[in-house]
Amino acid sequence: MGPGVYLFCMMRSYLGIGLMSGTSMDGLDIACCRFEENEDHYGFELVASQQVDFPEIWKSRLLNLPAQTAEVYAKTHVYFGHWLGQTVREFIHQHQLKPDFVAAHGQTIFHQPEKNFTAQIGDGETLASYLECPIVSNFRNKDVALGGQGAPLVPLGEKYLFPHQRLFLNLGGFSNLTYETLAFDISPCNIVPNPRGGRPDPHPPLAYDPEGAIAASGTSDTALLRALNQLPYFQKKPPKSLGWEWVEAQVLPLLAATDRPVADLLHTYCLHIAAQIGIAADHVTASGQEILITGGGRHNRFLMQQIAQQLAARNIGIDTQATPSLIDYKEAIIFAFLGLRVLTGKTTALHTVTGAPFDNLSGAVHLPPKGGLRIL
Numbered sequence: 001m002g003p004g005v006y007l008f009c010m011m012r013s014y015l016g017i018g019l020m021s022g023t024s025m026d027g028l029d030i031a032c033c034r035f036e037e038n039e040d041h042y043g044f045e046l047v048a049s050q051q052v053d054f055p056e057i058w059k060s061r062l063l064n065l066p067a068q069t070a071e072v073y074a075k076t077h078v079y080f081g082h083w084l085g086q087t088v089r090e091f092i093h094q095h096q097l098k099p100d101f102v103a104a105h106g107q108t109i110f111h112q113p114e115k116n117f118t119a120q121i122g123d124g125e126t127l128a129s130y131l132e133c134p135i136v137s138n139f140r141n142k143d144v145a146l147g148g149q150g151a152p153l154v155p156l157g158e159k160y161l162f163p164h165q166r167l168f169l170n171l172g173g174f175s176n177l178t179y180e181t182l183a184f185d186i187s188p189c190n191i192v193p194n195p196r197g198g199r200p201d202p203h204p205p206l207a208y209d210p211e212g213a214i215a216a217s218g219t220s221d222t223a224l225l226r227a228l229n230q231l232p233y234f235q236k237k238p239p240k241s242l243g244w245e246w247v248e249a250q251v252l253p254l255l256a257a258t259d260r261p262v263a264d265l266l267h268t269y270c271l272h273i274a275a276q277i278g279i280a281a282d283h284v285t286a287s288g289q290e291i292l293i294t295g296g297g298r299h300n301r302f303l304m305q306q307i308a309q310q311l312a313a314r315n316i317g318i319d320t321q322a323t324p325s326l327i328d329y330k331e332a333i334i335f336a337f338l339g340l341r342v343l344t345g346k347t348t349a350l351h352t353v354t355g356a357p358f359d360n361l362s363g364a365v366h367l368p369p370k371g372g373l374r375i376l
Contacts, residue, residue, distance in 0.1 A: 012037045015047070015097065018336030019088060019104040023173030023244055024190045025062050026296070027053040028084070030091050031332035032099065035340055042160045044337070048095040049329045052087055065109050065121075066244070073109075073121075080107060081126030089130045102127075102135040103339025103363075105331075111243030113149045117141075118243075128366040136339035138364040143349045148356030151241040152176050155183040155353050156341070157334030167289045167316070169307075171297025172331065174242050175273060179284035181352040184238035187276040188247050189297050192255075192269055209266055212302030218267030221260050228254060228272040234279070239355030270303045278310030287315040292322055294330040338363065 020029045030050045036043040106120030124137035140150035155178045168178040173191040338348045342363035349360050
């Protein structure tokens, strides 16, 4: 048997679906991917994708859940599993898919690894009741139990799915940076310039700042910018990660203490995000590299202008070849990949990223109600 035939025989193909809903709670990203595996090398193709806005009732439930009783929390965990299950089943039927598995990140409600816990809701067993394939969930708890941050997990997917790229920036609810095997949360990002930021927008209220137009119309609040940049988290070295609780305790009081117009707050906060990204780039000494920027924040033109200035000053170019689908679905794609890693018994978390004592496999498998699991 020639070497070419041998490599062909080693190739395996899997169809997986990733579900990702970020901390900014704007909705659910669904990405169906075909993964090709050849030993420990992977390729992928995005087969179908969809962004599903959260219904208003779910936005309200999720935003208020941290302050609710244990009973309400338990109910919401199960009910959100039903909503995820119904939503992904409709996606499967709409696109006539036969997935081998589904991977669901869940909705982060608490993230306090310094207290040894993190919590993402969306009950896996409930979600599995809507499927004919296994589902993987609960990707963070084991790493936290081992002493890690449980985040970021995306760098492992970046390592295997984008092997020729070294530098990544995601602008989601939080901004986070990956450089080779080092990664960490930089600062709150989209989670602040939206209703969860706690300040009313002009009447009528806006769900977000379209393309950064409001931020661009404002002016900088120098005192606020200085206070934001001096928060203790930004002086810490990785591994480190952020949760909404930190934003409530550290960032929102600073925003509430000023009577400047919303446009000025958004303008100042974008300057803060960009400044911290510049400092993070200094930390990884990535001069001369090209950076792949993804996530909803990439659509904010004013924010991207500020980031581009910070990166240009450090001789870092921005990858202009990123497709719209990659910009919007990269995290959902990677969580689908992490689901595949769990089902094939391979690590999902890098200890150099999370601070755990070793690379580990973190994730729970839920089997379909009628059985018939095909071993991957």
